[in-house]
Amino acid sequence: xxxxxxxxxxxxxxxxxxxxxxxxxxxxxxxxxxxxxxxxxxxxxxxxxxxxxxxxxxxxxxxxxxxxxxxxxxxxxxxxxxxxxxxxxxxxxxxxxxxxxxxxxxxxxxxxxxxxxxxxxxxxxxxxxxxxxxxxxxxxxxxxxxxxxxxxxxxxxxxxxxxxxxxxxxxxxxxxxxxxxxxxxxxxxxxxxxxxxxxxxxxxxxxxxxxxxxxxxxxxxxxxxxxxxxxxxxxxxxxxxxxxxxxxxxxxxxxxxxxxxxxxxxxxxxxxxxxxxxxxxxxxxxxxxxxxxxxxxxxxxxxxxxxxxxxxxxxxxxxxxxxxxxxxxxxxxxxxxxxxxxxxxxxxxxxxxxxxxxxxxxxxxxxxxx
Amino acid sequence: xxxxxxxxxxxxxxxxxxxxxxxxxxxxxxxxxxxxxxxxxxxxxxxxxxxxxxxxxxxxxxxxxxxxxxxxxxxxxxxxxxxxxxxxxxxxxxxxxxxxxxxxxxxxxxxxxxxxxxxxxxxxxxxxxxxxxxxxxxxxxxxxxxxxxxxxxxxxxxxxxxxxxxxxxxxxxxxxxxxxxxxxxxxxxxxxxxxxxxxxxxxxxxxxxxxxxxxxxxxxxxxxxxxxxxxxxxxxxxxxxxxxxxxxxxxxxxxxxxxxxxxxxxxxxxxxxxxxxxxxxxxxxxxxxxxxxxxxxxxxxxxxxxxxxxxxxxxxxxxxxxxxxxxxxxxxxxxxxxxxxxxxxxxxxxxxxxxxxxxxxxxxxxxxxx
Ligand SMILES: CC(C)[C@H](C(=O)O)[C@@H](O)C(=O)O
Ligand SMILES: CC(C)[C@H](C(=O)O)[C@@H](O)C(=O)O
Numbered sequence: 001x002x003x004x005x006x007x008x009x010x011x012x013x014x015x016x017x018x019x020x021x022x023x024x025x026x027x028x029x030x031x032x033x034x035x036x037x038x039x040x041x042x043x044x045x046x047x048x049x050x051x052x053x054x055x056x057x058x059x060x061x062x063x064x065x066x067x068x069x070x071x072x073x074x075x076x077x078x079x080x081x082x083x084x085x086x087x088x089x090x091x092x093x094x095x096x097x098x099x100x101x102x103x104x105x106x107x108x109x110x111x112x113x114x115x116x117x118x119x120x121x122x123x124x125x126x127x128x129x130x131x132x133x134x135x136x137x138x139x140x141x142x143x144x145x146x147x148x149x150x151x152x153x154x155x156x157x158x159x160x161x162x163x164x165x166x167x168x169x170x171x172x173x174x175x176x177x178x179x180x181x182x183x184x185x186x187x188x189x190x191x192x193x194x195x196x197x198x199x200x201x202x203x204x205x206x207x208x209x210x211x212x213x214x215x216x217x218x219x220x221x222x223x224x225x226x227x228x229x230x231x232x233x234x235x236x237x238x239x240x241x242x243x244x245x246x247x248x249x250x251x252x253x254x255x256x257x258x259x260x261x262x263x264x265x266x267x268x269x270x271x272x273x274x275x276x277x278x279x280x281x282x283x284x285x286x287x288x289x290x291x292x293x294x295x296x297x298x299x300x301x302x303x304x305x306x307x308x309x310x311x312x313x314x315x316x317x318x319x320x321x322x323x324x325x326x327x328x329x330x331x332x333x334x335x336x337x338x339x340x341x342x343x344x345x346x347x348x349x350x351x352x353x354x355x356x357x358x359x360x361x362x363x364x365x366x367x368x369x370x
Numbered sequence: 371x372x373x374x375x376x377x378x379x380x381x382x383x384x385x386x387x388x389x390x391x392x393x394x395x396x397x398x399x400x401x402x403x404x405x406x407x408x409x410x411x412x413x414x415x416x417x418x419x420x421x422x423x424x425x426x427x428x429x430x431x432x433x434x435x436x437x438x439x440x441x442x443x444x445x446x447x448x449x450x451x452x453x454x455x456x457x458x459x460x461x462x463x464x465x466x467x468x469x470x471x472x473x474x475x476x477x478x479x480x481x482x483x484x485x486x487x488x489x490x491x492x493x494x495x496x497x498x499x500x501x502x503x504x505x506x507x508x509x510x511x512x513x514x515x516x517x518x519x520x521x522x523x524x525x526x527x528x529x530x531x532x533x534x535x536x537x538x539x540x541x542x543x544x545x546x547x548x549x550x551x552x553x554x555x556x557x558x559x560x561x562x563x564x565x566x567x568x569x570x571x572x573x574x575x576x577x578x579x580x581x582x583x584x585x586x587x588x589x590x591x592x593x594x595x596x597x598x599x600x601x602x603x604x605x606x607x608x609x610x611x612x613x614x615x616x617x618x619x620x621x622x623x624x625x626x627x628x629x630x631x632x633x634x635x636x637x638x639x640x641x642x643x644x645x646x647x648x649x650x651x652x653x654x655x656x657x658x659x660x661x662x663x664x665x666x667x668x669x670x671x672x673x674x675x676x677x678x679x680x681x682x683x684x685x686x687x688x689x690x691x692x693x694x695x696x697x698x699x700x701x702x703x704x705x706x707x708x709x710x711x712x713x714x715x716x717x718x719x720x721x722x723x724x725x726x727x728x729x730x731x732x733x734x735x736x737x738x739x740x
Contacts, residue, residue, distance in 0.1 A: 120608060158542060202512075238608065
């Protein structure tokens with residue numbers, strides 16, 4: 001059988017705790033489904049800074065480039081707040097995204113039936129929600145040059161005497177490739193793509209709209225395409241999120257809109273993500289999988305964290321990196337079963353209370369359901 | 371008594387209809403409260419393009435500079451979709467903002483008790499919501515240079531051969547002045563400001579955070595200040611919007627976050643905004659008032675539009691331009707009374723239906739309540 005290589009980067013805060021449950025799941029698939037994983041572990045974020053003085057070492061970067069898929073927990077924490085920009089935990093994550101060229105970030109926002117009442121939105125607005133945001137992840141204002149803070153002393157009108165600059169820069173090729181990802185994914189779902197930008201204000205948004213339209217007309221005319229300004233998109237996500245199937249948008253809008261969409265579901269501890277790049281020599285895409293939630297330093301080390309987002313990120317790895325669709329389905333079904341059985345970590349307890357399970361107990365229940 | 375000069379720019383779509391009701395309200399204050407308004411009318415947006423070939427003529431621009439306050443209805447419509455970027459209706463609005471230097475855009479998101487059930491969020495999450503977003507309106511990526519779409523033919527990796535560029539550029543002075551507006555406003559409300567940016571990714575966000583902190587420490591230490599990344603801000607607005615009092619943020623984040631916040635209230639047809647600049651010779655700030663909603667071309671000309679957002683924008687003019695606090699309070703109270711009496715335009719009808727009033731009838735009811 002094929003061997004699948006994985007690099008596990010648990011990172012900071014609750015990252016190591018939730019990743020421990022993923023390791024159990026990996027072991028289960030090896031023991032019971034005859035899969036063969038080569039698993040290695042390394043550091044990222046604050047943990048890497050503590051060990052090496054940088055949020056991602058060159059050695060770790062090289063390893064990430066060599067494996068089939070990276071599984072990442074979470075990065076960041078108050079301990080690192082005072083660090084210089086270039087040393088902050090986030091830079092480790094951003095370096096992985098950029099150097100692995102993971103241009104398509106898939107962020108599903110799914111509302112689990114058993115958890116629909118957790119949303120701050122009305123049940124009838126979010127029940128059954130299942131949308132996918134495809135966020136461009138390697139370009140735009142996150143990486144554009146020039147950037148920085150400069151002195152502006154010669155400008156007498158500028159009290160404070162400094163200027164801060166970032167550049168939104170997209171090439172047509174960068175837009176086309178992520179648009180293709182969105183159209184491909186839409187074909188396997190509801191066959192509808194909504195592209196979001198601010199073409200009424202930004203020229204880069206005009207280019208975005210034109211290139212997405214070009215790809216649509218020339219390569220995916222069978223998929224339904226619509227366009228929306230990103231501010232209206234934010235409104236529509238709040239008003240009626242089920243109108244969407246696949247949303248494709250740039251790095252910065254995708255950051256904001258996918259977080260809003262995630263919160264609509266009411267259960268951030270449930271949401272996985274995949275970041276995909278170009279196919280490697282073995283045909284598998286460069287890939288990194290991580291939960292949407294952060295490192296949650298306030299609950300770290302207390303066995304309170306919900307491992308489901310991280311486990312579902314591994315399900316995405318089974319699907320997108322290894323084509324193990326049956327295994328991915330089985331893992332997702334096991335999560336649904338455990339939830340409908342009423343098993344809940346602390347974050348999923350309603351105001352009426354109840355008995356939350358620990359991080360490890362949730363992992364065990366999911367494995368039992370497998 | 372003082373004379374107050376107003377320039378009315380009804381604009382496109384439902385703009386003229388809702389503005390007609392504001393004119394009635396102005397007349398009422400002249401007839402019954404001894405106020406003296408000098409009112410002139412002009413064109414903006416598509417209407418101006420149709421008449422002059424530009425979305426704002428130089429003559430109109432000069433008039434806007436000369437009055438105490440501009441009242442704007444709405445701009446845009448499908449008829450103008452194919453126009454060149456520089457001729458689009460939006461450019462008229464953006465020119466007004468920029469040349470009048472209206473740097474502080476006040477966008478209250480208030481949930482009216484009588485309308486709390488219209489929100490897609492649960493009543494207990496939004497009832498009593500009353501937050502104020504202060505959006506920087508004259509700088510950032512909306513106006514930064516360089517910008518444009520260029521050919522990138524020498525780049526063999528760029529399929530499509532073009533590149534789109536926009537520049538986020540903030541000076542410390544631009545950040546400080548809008549921060550001061552936010553702190554001043556907070557002192558009259560809940561005394562709390564939350565500043566939002568992406569300082570973890572953008573240097574302009576670092577400068578934003580540093581300058582807001584500087585203003586706080588040196589000038590407003592009595593106000594409570596917190597900072598939040600804008601993606602988390604979007605989440606928190608959906609999760610628990612009542613945690614906020616005043617939010618201060620940049621032009622682009624403000625565009626997206628204020629639209630999300632507006633939609634939380636469930637009644638976009640209710641929300642006003644004010645855009646304020648520096649004080650003029652007479653002590654009044656440069657000012658433009660407009661509803662948050664757009665031109666709604668689908669319902670234009672059908673007497674269906676809700677004039678309340680535009681009427682409440684005039685209430686903001688009474689408050690912020692003319693210091694007529696009692697009149698502003700009276701007008702807002704009249705709107706609340708009419709709503710609690712059950713008077714509803716079509717946009718405020720629940721699924722159970724009922725008898726909506728027309729745009730003009732709503733205006734008349736509000737005047738009767740005055
Ligand atoms: C941690 C941070 C740099 C990151 C981002 O802004 O992309 C995060 O918010 C995300 O969405 O993955
Ligand atoms: C019409 C458009 C240019 C404008 C903006 O993006 O600022 C609008 O969305 C707003 O928020 O007032």
